[in-house]
Amino acid sequence: MAFQIESVVEDKVAKLTLHGELDSLSARVFQTEIEKIAGKEIDSLVLDMEELNFMSSAGLRVLIYSKQKIGPKLSIYIVKPQELIVDTLEKTGLQHSVTIVDQFPV
């Protein structure tokens, strides 16, 4: 399924809604969005993954990149990720660096 992303920045919160499948092709689009918001003053990155069906390590790399680019104080929230994506986050230890939530604001 084609990857789509929508991005809204408001009150230091960047909310990105991801749809479809995140692989090494679509990760470029995701990374470009991160680069765009990195220039703004934000303290929270909210990634709505309810409609995301697949995420490879290329997607994980963009999560790592976000923290490195925007700064260690950035809080990353992942809203409603699908079970198999949570699996990947857990296997790779990334669940310790992000907060998985059912909604945002929490």
Add this chain to the structure above:
Amino acid sequence: MESKSFPGIVDSLDSLREYIGELAQQAGLAKKPTYNLKLAIDEIATNIILYGYQAAGMEAEVVVLSEITGQELVVILVDEGAKFDPLGKELPDSDYFSKSLEDREIGGLGIFLTINGVDEFSYQYSEGKNRNKFVMKIAAT
């Protein structure tokens, strides 16, 4: 074995995953092993396409060989890129996974997810081709 070829470009990953999904369905794999196999194959195919082909300026195909027996689904990715054994690289260890995101070096995650997600993974180089083999056990019903 069945054989299907894909152009060695990242745009092929989507249709490659779809094809793997069809094979998994024919083999009767459940949702989770299906996802893990798609992920494993996506990771290895990405390496082949980006490093084996694109970085080397090569245009070639990725060939998917597959076979379903009563007990397992076997998928082999065959490519003509330079010899590369994914198992030859050091995998991230527990030290890596305990690091915070900002301290992590990037890399190795894809191969870790590959090995972790399939029942068997092996690599062979023969006749000038890389062969990455994935095996999923089919649960008895």
